Amino acid sequence: MKALEKNRFIKVIIGIILVFLISSCHSEYLNIEIKTDGSVAWNKDSSAFAFIAKINLFRMPTGIARFPDGGKIKKEYLDFSLYHFDIKHKKLTRLVRLNEFYSVSSYRWLSLSQVKLNLHDSLLFYKLKKPYLKIDEKKHPDFMKDISRTYSINLFTHQKSIVDTTVYQHLFDGNQGKLRLATAKTYLSGLKYSDWGISLKELYPQTKETYSGYIVMKEGNDKMRQAIFEQIVPEFSMKEREKILKRMQKQKAVLFDDYNTLDAKKDPYRRSRRKEKYDDYITYMNKIEKKLFNR
Numbered sequence: 653m654k655a656l657e658k659n660r661f662i663k664v665i666i667g668i669i670l671v672f673l674i675s676s677c678h679s680e681y682l683n684i685e686i687k688t689d690g691s692v693a694w695n696k697d698s699s700a701f702a703f704i705a706k707i708n709l710f711r712m713p714t715g716i717a718r719f720p721d722g723g724k725i726k727k728e729y730l731d732f733s734l735y736h737f738d739i740k741h742k743k744l745t746r747l748v749r750l751n752e753f754y755s756v757s758s759y760r761w762l763s764l765s766q767v768k769l770n771l772h773d774s775l776l777f778y779k780l781k782k783p784y785l786k787i788d789e790k791k792h793p794d795f796m797k798d799i800s801r802t803y804s805i806n807l808f809t810h811q812k813s814i815v816d817t818t819v820y821q822h823l824f825d826g827n828q829g830k831l832r833l834a835t836a837k838t839y840l841s842g843l844k845y846s847d848w849g850i851s852l853k854e855l856y857p858q859t860k861e862t863y864s865g866y867i868v869m870k871e872g873n874d875k876m877r878q879a880i881f882e883q884i885v886p887e888f889s890m891k892e893r894e895k896i897l898k899r900m901q902k903q904k905a906v907l908f909d910d911y912n913t914l915d916a917k918k919d920p921y922r923r924s925r926r927k928e929k930y931d932d933y934i935t936y937m938n939k940i941e942k943k944l945f946n947r
Contacts, residue, residue: 677723678711678712678725679712680711681862681872681876682728682852682856682872682876683712683873683875684709684845684850684873684876684879685710685875686705686708687705687707688704688705688840689833690703690705690767691703691767691768692769693771694771694832694836699740700737700738700739700771701737701832701839702734702735702737702771703734703735703769703836704733704734705732705848706730706731706732707732707848707849708727708730708731709728709730709850709855709856710725710728711725711728712725713725713726728855728856730751731749731751733746733747733748733749734746734748734750734805735747736776737839739839742843745807746849747805747807750767766781767779776804776807777802777803777804777805777815777823777824778803779801780799781799801817802814802815802816802821803815804820846882846883850879852883852884853884860884860892863880863884864896867900868899868903870933881943885943893944897944900937900940900941904930904933904937907926910926911923914926
């Protein structure tokens, strides 16, 4: 009996350790994702448009968390909202958050393209498109009720209302097309990360040393490093910027040794790949130097 209890105790401990290892095996470095590949609705004179966007700040799995299929990312911030963009004033306004799409398991079937939009005068209408998958209506009654409704949002008050679907269904019959979406993306490309409500210090504060690490080691993704240059680097002193450059010079030396120590005849492939990495880092370092010192 005691042996059985001991085995159970050991299994519980092993389970706790595994859970801890998997949950903690994520990079300390963030990535930023802004998706705007869904519906877009333009007003009559094409001076403004409404669209849906998903903003995600996440950390990549590392170590044991990457097995067996690459692992799952760890989301640190997620926002799913409807926006309005005024082209003349270059003003982005969040109209309403729709985070229930992701906080409720039923909404996992929805993608950006399954939210239909129409901009009519001062009102934005939206309707959820029924997913292709068959859904158990008894298990997900709220979801089924939601996709049967049509909503309107007042652009001035941001008030959300339920309207008669039979009256406004015709608003969703047209197709905006990929060209109009591409045009919208062009206007949005000039926005700062702060315009999207992304404040690194508020959403996921990190030390100056870590922020410097993003730059030196090329960690995170391009969007994250751009956000750091937009929001964090302006607060760095000249000494702190020079320190980053010195760290990059050391990293460049490490990458040089990585490929230079390999024999070109015995291991040509690995040497070639590491040489490419070294060359890419030099190009990257030159760009960073110009950004750090405004050259």
